[in-house]
Amino acid sequence: MKLRDQFRFVRQNMKKNKTRVFMTILATAMGCAFLIVLASVGFGLQKSVVKEMMEQRIVTxxxxxxxxxxxxxxxxxxxxxxxxxxxxxxxxxxxxxxxxxxxxxxxxxxxxxxxxxxxxxxxxxxxxxxxxxxxxxxxxxxxxxxxxxxxxxxxxxxxxxxxxxxxxxxxxxxxxxxxxxxxxxxxxxxxxxxxxxxxxxxxxxxxxxxxxxxxxxxxxxxxxxxxxxxxxxxxxxxxxxxxxxxxxxxxxxxxxxxxxxxxxxxxxxxNMEAVQGIVDKLKEKNYETYSIVNELKQVNMMFTIAKAGLIFIGTIAILIASIGIYNTMTMAVTERAPDIGIMKAIGANPKTIKRIFLLESSYIGLIGAIIGTVVSYGISYAVNFLIPLIIKQAFGKEELPPGLTFSDIPPILPIICIVICYVVTILSGHRPAQRATRVDVLKAMRREV
Amino acid sequence: MITVDNLSHEFVIGKKGRQTIIPVLKNISFKVDQGEIITIVGRSGSGKSTLLNAISGFIRPKEGEIWMDGVKVSELNEAKFADFRIHHLGFIFQSFQLIPSMTAFQNVELPLILKGVSERERKQQTEELLKRVGILDYQDHYPGELSGGQQQRVSIARALIVNPPIILADEPTGSLDSETEEELLQFIQELNRDLGITFLIITHDEKVAKIGHRIIELKDGRIVDKGVLV
Known part of the structure; x- marks a missing residue:
């Protein structure tokens, strides 16, 4: 079965229960948006701190x-x-x-x-x-x-x-x-x-x-x-x-x-990339040095740990959304068991059936991840716009540092999110897909499944 | 074409610990030559459906061998049997077994999709076949919008779409009225004559049984008579 036909199958199947699929996609999108926005705070603050440090000194x-x-x-x-x-x-x-x-x-x-x-x-x-x-x-x-x-x-x-x-x-x-x-x-x-x-x-x-x-x-x-x-x-x-x-x-x-x-x-x-090598060489020759790269290394390490923690917390939201995907896919397999039985009877390979269901779950996951990414960009923009205003309102005279970024979404973040989402949806869709391959042809055709 | 050799099967029923073993097929052996129509008859519970299911690969027999088109299918795993089915077998079921969410066209096209045939080729072949079975005008209808006879024609078109050398039919006229039944039997004979397709038909209907070149009668899981019908 060609991939194009498998996609057509998946789209047809998804249309059969639009509300359920929509709710599952919504849950996934929310999970993804949560992950990205949460981690974007880490990225944003790191960007601000590093920018502040680099403005103070020449990096090279x-x-x-x-x-x-x-x-x-x-x-x-x-x-x-x-x-x-x-x-x-x-x-x-x-x-x-x-x-x-x-x-x-x-x-x-x-x-x-x-x-x-x-x-x-x-x-x-x-x-x-x-x-x-x-x-x-x-x-x-x-x-x-x-x-x-x-x-x-x-x-x-x-x-x-x-x-x-x-x-x-x-x-x-x-x-x-x-x-x-x-x-x-x-x-x-x-x-x-x-x-x-x-x-x-x-x-x-x-x-x-x-x-x-x-x-x-x-x-x-x-x-x-x-x-x-x-x-x-x-x-x-x-x-x-x-x-x-x-x-x-x-x-x-x-x-x-x-x-x-x-x-x-x-x-x-x-150039900036050469700094670490020179610092190492100077250290080797017993010179006492100071460079922003040393400081940046420590700051970046701290933020990397913080970001990893935030991504981990965000992943929990996606894991919760994956329960929805699991549920949707299990329902889909149960509902379509007679169709699966007929397909198997006329010669559908169990692997093809499994692939169709995995494709469906990953399709839901990917659409959710893409929507979540788009939404998170909107939230990030709103956060950067509104939080300074809120802080100004709440704390009055307190001036925020100019150019302070609360939320920043570098391209790697949506990629991380989409990969996590894809892996999680594949995992959550795996068991229902496996179940689909085990549908008994005779029972399915007798509508006993 | 089809060789069934010493085939036996039994069902285990009941709850764990209080299971009962019911033998349904006992040392069944017969051969079907290419281009033959074989009808298997017998009373309810005689084992004829189990025999067809074993030949179709829907159940794995406990003992014996089944050969089709030179392939020992009784030893094939599920995936390999699926591949064999899509290339060598066509199925006609009593309750048509059409996918309700697909149109007549899509139902007939399905085996070609599973085979990986291109869309253009699929369209051409499906339309040709729908025309041949006389339901081209109904190609966009869903099974629920078709009569029993029309649904069975869709089912036959789906069985024929992959040009199978063998068609296995389980009570093909069971859901049809007598007029439609007559039409269908004529069509099966026509296909057998024109295309040389081998038919193995299960029925308890005498009219259907009569179209077979040979009738195999089953009783309590055994073949009781083998003969050529005049």
Missing amino acids: QIDVHAKNLKDGNVRPISDKDIPTLEKIKDVKAVTRRTMLQQEGIYSIGNYQEGTETYVTNFPAEVKAGFELSVGRLPKADNEIVVGYDFPLNLGTKDEVEDLYDNKGHVKKKYRYPETLVGKKLNLTVQQLKNGKQEKKKLQVTVVGIGKKPTKEWVEDKNVFISDKMLKEIERFTGTPGGAVLGPNDPLPEKLETTNGRYDQVKIYAK
């Missing part, structure tokens, strides 16, 4: 904090580690920054700004994606590059009450009005020498301004100076990184410098 970025030594101590990352790090497979760039250990005060005319100052390796920064919005990279030792938000915070030295606007920038009327590229600024650093504050001014020229950060909430006020300039500052302060001494700290007898040590070392992987 790996922080390298220090190297663990065999004697149990740790040492900071220095010049000699960089070639090792750069040689690791799939590493796009290794950026390294040394921080000026005091706030650098930059001034021009009656305007000034205090901010963090770094020495960096620009070729590595460019490889990692650093771009300028205007100007060029430094060539001379007294040339600097400032962050995009630096000019927006270069404000008047005068005492004013309303210096900042609502974005936290210096108001335009108090801000340095001209473009900074090509301008000479004074960098003032200080040190407490024998309890007395001493200051040193260094003249720098702005040659470039960094690109606007892609994330709106990130503020880039950093200033990048040359390595030689940092060394000059260290010579003045006598401390590594230009650190300011405490009032009671004695001046170091010997000049201390950073000497090739870095405060921030970041590795950028070529």
Whole structure:
């Protein structure tokens, strides 16, 4: 018997008791919708948490904090580690920054700004994606590059009450009005020498301004100076990184410098998939690292367990619906026993009869699963639309995080549901189908079944 | 064509522990040649229906062998017997055994569907046969909308649709009036003559028995007479 004819048979049979079949499909659809909506909450919350985490950090970025030594101590990352790090497979760039250990005060005319100052390796920064919005990279030792938000915070030295606007920038009327590229600024650093504050001014020229950060909430006020300039500052302060001494700290007898040590070392992987491999390699080489992938792994593991639990609970609903399918199919076999007897008498193979009934139960299951999936998409949409409104109504001022997804249905979820539903309906239809093959021809034809 | 050799069968009846064994067929042996019409007669309870059911494969005999078309069918399992039936046997039942939810056309078409014949071929063959049995105009009628004679014609068309060499008939005229009975018997003889189909008919009706080339009479599960009818 051809499959097409079997389907035709199944459809004809289903039409015989439309109400019963409809109710069974309805129960299956409800079970499926319950499973999908329940699990979609797990998927939705995971999506929100992961999105939040990924927005906070660059996914391909790996922080390298220090190297663990065999004697149990740790040492900071220095010049000699960089070639090792750069040689690791799939590493796009290794950026390294040394921080000026005091706030650098930059001034021009009656305007000034205090901010963090770094020495960096620009070729590595460019490889990692650093771009300028205007100007060029430094060539001379007294040339600097400032962050995009630096000019927006270069404000008047005068005492004013309303210096900042609502974005936290210096108001335009108090801000340095001209473009900074090509301008000479004074960098003032200080040190407490024998309890007395001493200051040193260094003249720098702005040659470039960094690109606007892609994330709106990130503020880039950093200033990048040359390595030689940092060394000059260290010579003045006598401390590594230009650190300011405490009032009671004695001046170091010997000049201390950073000497090739870095405060921030970041590795950028070529792609997200390569991160784990690089992290493993770094671990192997005794480097202490941090990457969002590690954190994501834990979060994803937690959500996977939660989702599995939700799918399991949802499956119970489908199992309950399968009782309906079992009942419907048993009734169908009983009602159609005379027809089955006639079919067997004229030569229907028991396997064909079994297949027709299994097809019927799986047909019911699949229609139910498809309807349930469509409905669950509707419910998911409604949940995402209504729950924020309800929470707002219930808790008043409580603001929900923007973009929070309560329910998300990735394509894999309906597939999981349809597979579960199909397996369950096959199992629940198996026994009635088996019973159909055992119908006694003579009894069935005498209407004794 | 059909060989029944030393066939015996018994029924076990009653509740467990108080069962009674009733022998219904006792060492039945006979042969049917190709193109013969054989009628099996006997009183009620003589075992003629049991004999036909054993030959049809609806019951498995306790002892003996049945051969049909060179196949030892008494040893076939249910699935293999089903395949044998669909290719070699046609059935005519007393109560027609048509599926009530199917039209006359669908009932006749059913064996071809089970055989896996294409839809176009099925339509052509079914219409031809419905025309031959004279009920083409009723092809869209359900069995409940047809007379007894028309239903039996549908049943015959269904038996003939797979071109079987053997047709097994169980009281084929049992539900028909005498006029329709006459028509049906003529049609059976016509099919036998024109197509060479072998008929094995069970009946207690003398008129039906007379169309057989040979009559086998059963009494208490045994053959009591074998002879050629004039």
